[in-house]
Amino acid sequence: MNAPKVDKVKMPTIEPFAGTTNPDEHLAAYAAQMSVQTSCEATLCKYFPTTLKGQALLWFQKCVPKGSIHSYQNLERVFVSRFKHAASKKKTSVNLMAVTQGKTETLQNYIRRFNQEYLKIQNLPDETALTAFLVGLSSSDFKFKLIESGVSTLTEAMERAHKNIQAPEVCGTSRENNPPKKKRKHENEPSRSQPSKRSNLITNHGNDPRYNRNRRQIYLDIKEKNMLPRPPVVRTPEEKRDKRHWCEFNRECGHTT
Template sequence: MPTLESFDGTRDPLDHLETYKAFIYLQAVPDKIMCRAFPTTLKGWAHLWFNKLKPDSIENFEELSKQFIGHFIAGQRYRRPATHLLNVKQQKGEPLRDYISHFNTKMLQVKEMDDKVALTAFMGGLQTSKFLFSLSKEASTSMTELMVRARKHMNAEDAMNAQKNKDDEAKRLDKKRLASSTREERESKYKKFSNSQADRSSRRPVSPGRYNNYTPLNTSVEQVFLQI
């Protein structure tokens, strides 16, 4: 028996049932075994519900499936019509990758998918862009083909953005180097000017002061004081 997440009654019973059948069909087991193996995928309230079924009340797996869905129908997700996709719009500035992810999520909620409606809704929700121009010029015939083209466009966008970031970084480094070089030049010129001024000051002759030279005395200082 393949590993299967147990159902506790709080999730979509249809999802669990379809997943169980996909797993069990690979084993090519008879209908009775499908019925007996089914409770092994249940737990909690769901397992309690199975144990309360009346003995011999289930004739085949189809009957078991109907009772299972009928009992846990409240947990089943509401399936929307394909026209619901017409409400999905790409927001201004929203990357194509995010729009596709949002659109695919909404597609999972559609009950019966119609490729034509999905194609129309997808293109109608796109913002004006080179990708929309490409789709308008050469329309895709299926969602699979459209997604392949979208993947190529996104890869090209990623490559261009990477190159743009690389160029911007190179410009930033060049600007930084230029600013650094200009600052070093200013500092070098200032240093040369300062050295030149200092050198010029050291070579300038000293002007003789007013009282630097005195006439030699022809008598003693004591005699001069006595005369004064």
């Protein structure tokens, strides 16, 4: 093959391939730099070894017979076949479905992790990506509204998600610019001329029979319900107590309930 003069083609500046990374990614990076300079296959083959290092360069120099490469496509096939073991396992929709939002994770961080995994999957149908995004969202008002709105593409869902992220920031700014009015002092205090609600609750029981009985009868009604604390110890000496009076609460004589 006849290649152009060296001074007309710039040496590629991509990261040299050592045989431990994805060969397809290396070929894509090489083609991106060289395609703007030349489409000559002989030139592509000639400069390709300059992008190799370590074991990959030794392989090319010692294991690829001279004259065995007849086209750049042929070189690509030989190169990928030799180093395909170094390529990372291909991601699928199953990997994307595994990305879920944590209980305390922000929507913004979930979207970042989702996109990182999404970009690793090739030829993924948009409806599959949208389903994975919705399934991964934690239960929230936003998820409910998103499904209720009937979004049909991942792009539309992402646009709504970003608006949802920005909304609190906008509202926060609005609240700062328009702080709520402070209540006047004593605004909530009851008027001196009117009885407080608390006093009404205590004294105004109407004709409710529950509040028209004496304390002893009330105690007898509730003593088995464990509603009262333990009674205090009676400190009056027994000889000084009035034996005619009996307290159901203290279970002692000397006073009434």
